[in-house]
Amino acid sequence: MQTEPAEAKRSFQAQAEVAIADPERFIERVFEHFAEHDAEITPIERGSSAAFFLGEVSMQARPNNVLMRVKADDETGLAFMKSLAAHHLIEFVQGERPRFAWTGDGVGLSQFPNFREMTVERVAHVTPHMRRITLSGSDLGRYATHGPHLMLFVPPEDNAMPEWPVPGEDGLPVWPTNDRRPQVRTYTVRSLDLGAGTIDVDFVLHGDHGVGSRWALNARPGDVIGVRGPTGRRRPEADWYLLVGDETALPVIARTLESLPASAKGVAIIEVSDESEQQPMRYDADIQLRWLHRNGAEAGTTSLLVDAVRAVKMPPAETRIHVMAGVEYTAFKAIRRYWRDELHLNKKDVVPVAYWRRGRAEGEADPDDEEN
């Protein structure tokens, strides 16, 4: 029986046909993957549809090709769904990268709808190794209503004007092939001032061996950076929260704590190098906040966070919970295993994320990687 996808009313739509051998098997594998990432899956005739926060993607098997459809409430959501579909197509298809073009809404855009150039307004030290950079830009309303994260397009070293990527006909970015190519890094909007048209981003200064950290170290008012976002999920409603992270997740934890109602309860655990990296945190909720200190150990080398997570007393099973971690990859794997396989927490309540990986730059591929 054919079932209509949950949000069939979404008004921005596009479709593409892609030649793929064994389309049924291909669709099965892609949608198994979407299900693992908590998408809501609905069967459709000879295929499936997956609903995400920003829109939905469906794939239908035809003789020797797949018909992909994406839908969203606005242009930004549609661009996101096109990239998501194209990205997974390339990841799961065997053999050569398929060539295809979307038709429908959003075709021919010269820039991604959620991309903007932003300018450094101010640079401030929060702690010895945390630098707050205030960026100004236009049309920031979406940052008040959507998730807290963004992708920064860090200009080349000499700070000369970069060439930004543009949307390709398959929905994925087309990058400049010259030395004007920016590098992409993921960060968090620590705070937003819609009136002033600014956002604050807190950068961990972990040395000058990362392009994000080095850019923050040298940033001056007037410098330009590319920003695509916001991305990520908004904080879910819950009665009890467990927020876990090292310095890189401190901005999102601080922002989440500030947004919690006084009735919320929970635990926040933050690992920093030492006391000088602690920050005053403002919140009304009944949260037990614990700071952990590495005391000389390098970031990403201790089991402090994993041990602390294992020691947390979880609330009774019927409590509405939200549990998140933003940590180094090794801790991420241990924490995810504990929450999912030992405590059997419901996947939709639990968001463990590897915020960085020791010895590896963001986006650096590893063929042996577990998905994260």
Ligand SMILES: Cc1cc2nc3c(=O)[nH]c(=O)nc-3n(C[C@H](O)[C@H](O)[C@H](O)COP(=O)(O)OP(=O)(O)OC[C@H]3O[C@@H](n4cnc5c(N)ncnc54)[C@H](O)[C@@H]3O)c2cc1C
């Ligand atoms: C959703 C999300 C939100 C994030 N929000 C923030 C944020 O608000 N602020 C923030 O500072 N970071 C944040 N991060 C983490 C940030 O994206 C990574 O730390 C990223 O690697 C930094 O880029 P880079 O160019 O400085 O270093 P890269 O070029 O990616 O890495 C270069 C080297 O530095 C190492 N490295 C990277 N990060 C660290 C670190 N923190 N400590 C020690 N060594 C490190 C790498 O292992 C690698 O060896 C976030 C990550 C995610 C996924």
